Amino acid sequence: MSDPHLLRQGAEEIAAPFPALLVxxxxxxxxxxxxxxxxxxxxxxxxxxxxxxxxxxxxxxxxxxxxxxxxxxxxxxxxxxxxAQSVILWVDQSASMSFGSRTDGPTKGHRAKVLALAAAVLMLRAGERVGLTGLRLPPRSGEGQLLRMAALLSEDHDVDYGAPEAGGMLPHSRALFVSDFLGDIAPVEAALTKAADRGVRGALLQVLDPQEEAFPFEGRTIFESMSGSLRHETLKARDLKDRYLARLAERKDRLDTLARRTGWQFSTHHTGDSGAAALLWIHGAMERRS
Structure with missing residues (x-):
């Protein structure tokens, strides 16, 4: 479990170079x-x-x-x-997000949480009310909201893949979903469709580890989900590379199409890249008029 104070510190360090976000x-x-x-x-x-x-x-x-x-x-x-001033965040806290290929680098989950909190810092400074989906934490302003948010985001769930919740999204508010989006896409489609029906606009940020983009595996390899419930062994991992990359590209394209159809924005961020660059994208995506 992550320390909420460390998450907050990292979030504020990333947010520091940018002006207050006005949604x-x-x-x-x-x-x-x-x-x-x-x-x-x-x-x-x-x-x-x-x-x-x-x-x-x-x-x-x-x-x-x-x-x-x-x-x-x-x-x-x-x-x-x-x-009118409410922004709802959903951050994937599933087992899949605990993956990190480098011992000296962040996991997908840690980077997602830091980015979400950094965005919350900017929005709260701009006078917005920020909360979490599913009525876990209704939108509020103030210093205490960041601490409550950090505490809830420090929890991790043992399910393989996360699914966004549409509950708690107020009509014509804004939303930010952060995940690897590698699980079943149906819940994502359902959540964005429900959001669009309510006039909610926002952004999808996909967070991936560099290995998930490069697929640098050869020979005998055992692939196992972070929860241990899914397992696949192959003697020729390299033979899977083209099919894997094609399916990953297909998933990105489907997310991008879904976002555009519902008035949202979509982008992919890699944990090996600058967190500040991802926050800058969030800044721009959340400012765009729908």
Missing amino acids: EAEHLATTVLLGEHGRRRAGLGDDFWQYRPALPFDEARMIDWRRSGRADTAFVREREWQI
């Missing part, structure tokens, strides 16, 4: 100052939008006690401006 600056200015945006027309951004069930991280002052008094569950009242 859809023109859209937010219109929303907050003029009260106009794509999903409905409001006043100056203070109009009520919806109630949602309170979660463990919600403070007592955020609970609407009048609404909660009519049910057995506590509810939080959310307003227009809070939704």
